[in-house]
Amino acid sequence: MSAEVAYQKVFGYPESLKPAQTHYCPGCGHSIAHRLVAECLDELGMREKTIGVPPVGCAVLAYNYFNFDMVEAPHGRALAVATGIKRVHPDKLVLTYQGDGDLAAIGTAETIHAANRGEKITTIFINNAIYGMTGGQMAPTTTLGQVATTAPGGREPERHGRPIDISRMLAVSDGTVYIERCSLTSVKNIRKAKKAIMKAFRAQLDGLGFTLVELLSPCPTNWKMTPKAAWEWIDTEMVKTYPLGVIKDNTGYEDKK
Amino acid sequence: MPSEKMLMRGSNVVGEAAVRAGCRYYFGYPITPQNELPEYLSWRLPEVGGTFIQAESEIASINMVMGAAAAGARVMTSSSSPGIALKQEGISYMAGQELPCVVANMMRGGPGLGNIAPSAADYFQATRGGGNGDYRTPTLAPAGGQELAEMVFVAFDLADTYRTPVMLLGDGLMGQVMEPVVFPDPIDPASLPQKDYILDGCEGRDPRAIYSLILDPPALMEHNLKLQAKYDLIAEKEVRYDTVELDDAEIIVVAYGTAARIAEEAVHELRAQGHAAGIFRPITLWPYPKQQLRELARDGRKVAVFELSLGQMVEDVILSVGERAPIYFYGVPGGVIPTPADVTDFLHSALADDGKVGRRIEV
Numbered sequence: 307m308s309a310e311v312a313y314q315k316v317f318g319y320p321e322s323l324k325p326a327q328t329h330y331c332p333g334c335g336h337s338i339a340h341r342l343v344a345e346c347l348d349e350l351g352m353r354e355k356t357i358g359v360p361p362v363g364c365a366v367l368a369y370n371y372f373n374f375d376m377v378e379a380p381h382g383r384a385l386a387v388a389t390g391i392k393r394v395h396p397d398k399l400v401l402t403y404q405g406d407g408d409l410a411a412i413g414t415a416e417t418i419h420a421a422n423r424g425e426k427i428t429t430i431f432i433n434n435a436i437y438g439m440t441g442g443q444m445a446p447t448t449t450l451g452q453v454a455t456t457a458p459g460g461r462e463p464e465r466h467g468r469p470i471d472i473s474r475m476l477a478v479s480d481g482t483v484y485i486e487r488c489s490l491t492s493v494k495n496i497r498k499a500k501k502a503i504m505k506a507f508r509a510q511l512d513g514l515g516f517t518l519v520e521l522l523s524p525c526p527t528n529w530k531m532t533p534k535a536a537w538e539w540i541d542t543e544m545v546k547t548y549p550l551g552v553i554k555d556n557t558g559y560e561d562k563k
Numbered sequence: 564m565p566s567e568k569m570l571m572r573g574s575n576v577v578g579e580a581a582v583r584a585g586c587r588y589y590f591g592y593p594i595t596p597q598n599e600l601p602e603y604l605s606w607r608l609p610e611v612g613g614t615f616i617q618a619e620s621e622i623a624s625i626n627m628v629m630g631a632a633a634a635g636a637r638v639m640t641s642s643s644s645p646g647i648a649l650k651q652e653g654i655s656y657m658a659g660q661e662l663p664c665v666v667a668n669m670m671r672g673g674p675g676l677g678n679i680a681p682s683a684a685d686y687f688q689a690t691r692g693g694g695n696g697d698y699r700t701p702t703l704a705p706a707g708g709q710e711l712a713e714m715v716f717v718a719f720d721l722a723d724t725y726r727t728p729v730m731l732l733g734d735g736l737m738g739q740v741m742e743p744v745v746f747p748d749p750i751d752p753a754s755l756p757q758k759d760y761i762l763d764g765c766e767g768r769d770p771r772a773i774y775s776l777i778l779d780p781p782a783l784m785e786h787n788l789k790l791q792a793k794y795d796l797i798a799e800k801e802v803r804y805d806t807v808e809l810d811d812a813e814i815i816v817v818a819y820g821t822a823a824r825i826a827e828e829a830v831h832e833l834r835a836q837g838h839a840a841g842i843f844r845p846i847t848l849w850p851y852p853k854q855q856l857r858e859l860a861r862d863g864r865k866v867a868v869f870e871l872s873l874g875q876m877v878e879d880v881i882l883s884v885g886e887r888a889p890i891y892f893y894g895v896p897g898g899v900i901p902t903p904a905d906v907t908d909f910l911h912s913a914l915a916d917d918g919k920v921g922r923r924i925e926v
Contacts, residue, residue, distance in 0.1 A: 390630025
């Protein structure tokens with residue numbers, strides 16, 4: 307047996323990620339989500355056929371980390387920009403990577419209409435229930451009672467309005483084929499999230515319609531928690547507002563057990 | 564081959580010219596008085612394998628334009644005044660990202676919703692940058708008809724040559740009026756020069772990123788200086804204007820677009836009455852033909868500015884002419900279209916310096 311086959315690489319840095327150090331805080335979910343997207347693109351062999359749109363928010367610099375073509379969109383407009391790209395390059399995998407403020411506040415109209423047109427685009431929706439980059443202000447997805455710098459006494463329904471469940475809203479539209487909510491809080495959940503992203507990409511490549519994977523993602527810095535406590539908060543509190551699981555699946559794919 | 568002579572509505576002229584200029588992507592949102600343009604392209608683009616999307620808003624449509632431009636396409640959008648205001652965010656981003664596109668504005672009365680009558684009160688919006696940051700938008704102001712068709716071709720070429728959004732500034736009248744037009748040779752999009760910055764998947768090359776965020780101040784300064792060098796080059800090379808009977812003129816009427824066509828009637832009337840009047844008509848509003856106008860403002864000539872607004876372009880005339888010649892201004896806002904006789908009265912008043920119509924500008 308030669309040396310070449312004696313050692314096989316079984317784990318490494320995904321090719322779809324640049325070997326860069328990110329600016330994300332310790333315990334942040336973005337790094338995990340980036341890696342999952344990159345692993346899926348690698349496994350699909352799609353890195354060189356992918357065009358991505360990062361958000362305005364903490365992941366605004368995602369083009370420094372993802373190793374494929376990317377164009378930055380104005381705040382909230384990622385799915386409009388992605389629509390333009392996909393219509394020019396229908397053969398490419400087009401993804402947006404958006405936070406809750408980008409997707410579900412300032413960009414709500416673009417989100418709903420791209421989904422409703424059934425654009426063959428996949429959205430990776432990072433829901434951390436807070437505005438991260440601007441320093442912890444209330445997000446559209448901030449849960450009731452959750453403290454934010456612009457809701458210092460905690461979110462109250464009468465004063466601030468209720469948290470928005472945009473994934474469930476999008477599921478109503480016939481343009482969407484697959485929407486699943488996962489979390490980034492344990493090996494088990496992270497593996498599940500990867501499967502969901504794979505499925506969404508696959509559905510896009512099969513031309514089925516709009517797909518979205520929502521990832522409940524920890525923000526220890528702005529939640530003012532340790533990374534471990536942040537995971538626990540997602541598992542015990544955040545899932546009450548945003549229950550995990552498949553919200554819609556019209557792909558017709560049979561899940562491998 | 565150029566087309567046969569056709570009788571077409573101005574908005575449709577823009578649409579057909581865009582298709583013939585190689586544009587295959589249009590994203591827009593309805594607003595009066597330019598709806599004929601998206602309506603035309605909604606069937607015309609699919610006919611040539613192109614894409615038309617009626618977006619959910621002006622904001623979404625300019626961002627679809629951004630995506631298509633990043634993907635390498637010749638792409639355009641159109642709207643009218645308040646709709647253009649909504650697109651300014653995207654225009655600023657595309658200026659920063661150095662992405663090409665054409666934005667047509669068929670102006671109406673303002674501010675706010677204003678009205679749907681033809682006006683020309685968006686000169687500042689177009690030439691001074693309605694969006695944020697240090698950038699310029701090359702702005703073409705055809706006088707309608709044949710020139711409208713030709714300027715669409717010029718707009719796409721400028722956009723691609725300089726990697727910048729380009730504004731085509733018409734008005735509601737120009738969009739509605741039917742005029743004869745001969746379209747230039749059609750361009751096959753596949754024959755256009757390859758772009759080395761576009762996103763089409765990074766097969767066989769390093770990934771590309773297109774963005775306007777540059778956090779490091781010295782690096783953003785460099786980027787701003789690079790953009791400025793480009794704007795300086797455009798200002799040097801791309802100035803366009805037209806003149807009518809200026810050689811012996813004692814009074815120069817400065818007007819653009821529809822106003823220039825009204826002024827032309829007034830000038831003929833004045834000539835018939837024995838006054839040597841002529842027209843200086845800027846076609847590029849930015850870059851403004853400053854030097855050319857400045858050189859004409861001599862020998863005791865008077866400069867009479869006529870606008871379908873309360874005085875926006877007149878500021879560029881002041882910057883061009885300074886104290887070299889007396890400047891008079893007559894403007895009608897709100898979508899009211901003066902007759903050639905109104906402009907004739909203004910010119911008589913300017914010649915007599917009697918202040919009866921319009922006013923003399925104190926520089």
